[in-house]
Amino acid sequence: MLPPVPPPEMKAGSAAKLIVDALLQRFLPLARRRIETAQAQDGLYLRSSDPAYEQVLDSLAMVARHTPVPLLEALLRWRESESLKGANDASTFQRKLAVECIFCSACIRFVECCPQEGLTEKLWIGLENFVFDWLINADRVVSQVEYPSLVDLRGLLLDLVAQLLGALSRIRFSSVTERFFMELNTRRIDTSVARSETLSIINGMRYLKLGVKTEGGLNASASFVAKANPLNRAPHKRKSELYHALCNMLSNILAPLADGGKGQWPPSGVEPALNLWYEAVARIRGQLMHWMDKQSKHIAVGYPLVTLLLCLGDPNVFLSNFGPHMEQLYKHLRDKNHRFMALDCLHRVLRFYLSVHGDSQPPNRVWDYLDSVTSQLLTILRKGILTQDVQHDKLVEFCVTIAEHNLDFSMNHMILELLKQDSPSEAKVIGLRALLAIVMSPSSHHVGLEILHGHDIGHYIPKVKSAIELILRSCHRTYCQALLTSSKTTIDAVTKEKSQGYLFRSVLKCIPYLIEEVGRSDKITEIIPQHGISNDPGVREEAVQVLNRIVRCLPLRRFAVMRGMANFILRLPDEFPLLIQTSLQRLLELMRFWRACLSDDRLEHDAQDVKRVQRTDGFKKSSFHQSGEALEFRASEIDAVGLIFLSSVDSQIRHTALELLRCVRAL
Known part of the structure; x- marks a missing residue:
């Protein structure tokens, strides 16, 4: 007699269990290995990616779409089984933090793919409780004072917790934001513990995702932003600390909307809600401007938020205030305490203007704005007041951003200016890095400097090559005296100027992408080998890479x-x-x-029928095959x-x- 046929739901349930069990068989040993390695390496290992573990997380995300409940329950059981109740010592807490990091990273992938109806309300609330419990109680569980060696690992966990909160907000926006305001309101009594918890909760909201594609989503987002207005709250003491934390939180939340580029903002088809949004951001912007005018100590955190609120406000208000806002930022460039903030805000507001409004504005007006900002940047660079690496990185971003909108302008008014013979080494490095970033862009359909021909500005190619050759020759002349075979006196004389070594490394990175040869008398293939025994390890390494790139390309x-x-x-x-x-x-x-x-x-x-093969480093070698040459x-x-x-x-x-x-x- 045949056994009874199980009902369909039982079949589905057993299939789900089989899938989850198979996934756990792969997940558990990898998770255990990560816990043990994290204990041995103070958590550093948890930060680096492990391909096998990433693959399991991808599988986990796939299963979350179809059988979310058994999967989450299995993860919760694993977490419970790994939570040792051992002695209160650093080793026990280190293991606990590692387990929570792994559980949290798995939950992030789970929540990103799980449909809203995939879990019961009880399980969703359980995940929200996990997040807020860690944000509120991290210092009670693992004190920074008692366990200073665990500060980094605890910081990693709190960042993952904040990411999980961000993932939850995508489908549980109202629930997460209501809980946030409730937790803030219960801590209005000003004690040091309440203040510390408040700051931790605010910091944990920085990855919150605002919905703007639907009218309901945008209304909820506008309501949250209005309610989160930093100046709404008035604690009895240390007001600035709370205001600054809320400003940073809102800046982090709003930045993805402003950085989305053309077609992302403003959202279409949500006009009634958009007007409410514009009113909310305009009100906060006005209050913040007044607040910063009263006390300059608020500028560093207030201006990034004001810049974002201007970008995301009414387009007419943005266009009429764009010029004056830039002028204010130019003033802040002159203050060393606000310099990087001003650079960052200038870059953000210019990129937003170019990507969202650039095509609809009169070309001469766009040109005037570009001329204004580049003049300011080149002036302060030549004065030598941009000394930090992050400031130089930001100037490279400016060149690339302007090039994406107007390559002709970027070449003529930024890059060639930076590469001038009388420019300081730092300026030349910025110019070379920017040029390399432009020609190596994955979106470029051209090879090397051919991108200029593609934009009908091929007349810049000889100027660019000439500038790079001059830099290469000059650096070669200097550094051929600083080889491992040279005398110590000669080496010391050459290497005391650190910026020159950085310039040499930067120009070497351009070969063969920007130049293949350096004139008729000197051959690059004869010049470079000797720098493989340079006294400067950075030059040495880059010289070897140049030879490899020439062989490949x-x-x-x-x-x-x-x-x-x-x-x-x-x-x-x-x-x-x-x-x-x-x-x-x-x-x-x-x-x-x-x-x-x-x-x-x-x-x-053998794959000639396929389009031009692009190498993994973004450089297309096929352009270098010159027909007819043996x-x-x-x-x-x-x-x-x-x-x-x-x-x-x-x-x-x-x-x-x-x-x-x-x-x-x-x-």
């Missing part, structure tokens, strides 16, 4: 690289056997890399190097020379 120059290396090795004095050995090894590695590239070339050739390869020149060093007294050098001869045969 320029098939016709591969033998020239080998010949340049061989000639350099033959010039090395006998009293430096270690440098000879290292350089021979490098030549051997380059030849092996050549062989690997030949295999890749063959595969590429590939050069003269084995005898490399053989000569191998044979000379076969008679060396150093056994390692002899061994490498023999390997070199074998590699020549294989090639």
Whole structure:
């Protein structure tokens, strides 16, 4: 007699259990390994990505779409089983934090993919409780004072908790925001504990996701922003601390809306709600401006928020206030305490103007604004008051942002100005980095400087190449005296100017993307090998990478690289056997890399019907194949190097020379 057929829901339930069990079999050992490694490495391991673990999280996200309840219940059981009740010592708390980090990262992926109806209200509230419990009680569970060694791991957990709150807000916006305001209201009595908890809760809201695509979502978002107005609350003491925390929270929440670019803002089809939104942000902006005018100590946190509120407000108000707002930011550029804030706000408001309004504004007005901002930036750079790396990074972003809208302007008024011969080293580095970022952009359909031809501004190419060649020649002249074979006195004289080394490394990064050669007399393949034994480790590393890039990207120059290396090795004095050995090894590695590239070339050739193959580093090698030119390869020149060093007294050098001869045969 046949067994009874189970009902469909029982079949579905057992299938869900099988899926979850199979996933847990992969998840549990990886999670355990991460916990143990986190304990050994103070949590650093949890920050780095582990491909196997990421793959399991991807699977977890997929299962969350279809069988969310059994999966979340299994994760909760795992968390409970791993929560040791051991002694109150650093090791126990470290394990607890590691478990919570893993549980939290799994929940983030789970919530991002789980449909709203996928969980019961009780389970959703349980996740919200988990988030707020950690935000409120982190210091009680793991005190920063008692366990200073766990500060980083605790910080990582609180960041993951904030990310989970952000993920929850996508589908539980009302519930999460109501809980937020309720928790703030219960802490109105001003004690140090209540203040600390309030600041932690506010900080935990920084990844909140505002819904703006639907009328209901935008209404809820406008209501939240109005209610979260930093100046709504008036604690009896230390007001600024609370106001500043709320300003930072709102800035973090609003930034993704302003940075979305064209087509993202303003949202369409939600006009009635949009008017309410505009009223809310205008009211807060006006209050904040008055607040900052009264006390300048609020400018650092107030201005980023005011900038975002201006961008996300009524378009007519934005356009009429854009110029005056930039003028105010120019003034703040002159204050060293507000300089980076002003740069960041200037970049954000300019990018918003160009991406959202740039195409609809009169071209001469856009040009005037671009001219105004670039003049200010170049002036303060030349004065030497932009000294921090983050400030230089921001200038690179300015160049790229302007280039995305008007490449001609960016080239003529920013990049060529930065690359001028009389510019300081820092300016040249910024120009080179920006140029490289523009030509290597994944969205570019051109190769290297061909992007300028694509925009009908090919006349800049000779100027750009000339500027880069001048920088390369100058750095080469200086740094060829600072090799590991040079005297200490000479090396010290050359390397005391740190910015010059940074400039040399930056110009080396441009080869062969921006220049392939450096005039007729000096060959790049003859110049670069010697810098592989530079006294500056950064220059040394970059010189090696240049040779690798030429071998990969320029098939016709591969033998020239080998010949340049061989000639350099033959010039090395006998009293430096270690440098000879290292350089021979490098030549051997380059030849092996050549062989690997030949295999890749063959595969590429077999896929000719596919469009141009783009290399993983974003550079398209196929542009360098020049038809009609024969590939050069003269084995005898490399053989000569191998044979000379076969008679060396150093056994390692002899061994490498023999390997070199074998590699020549294989090639």
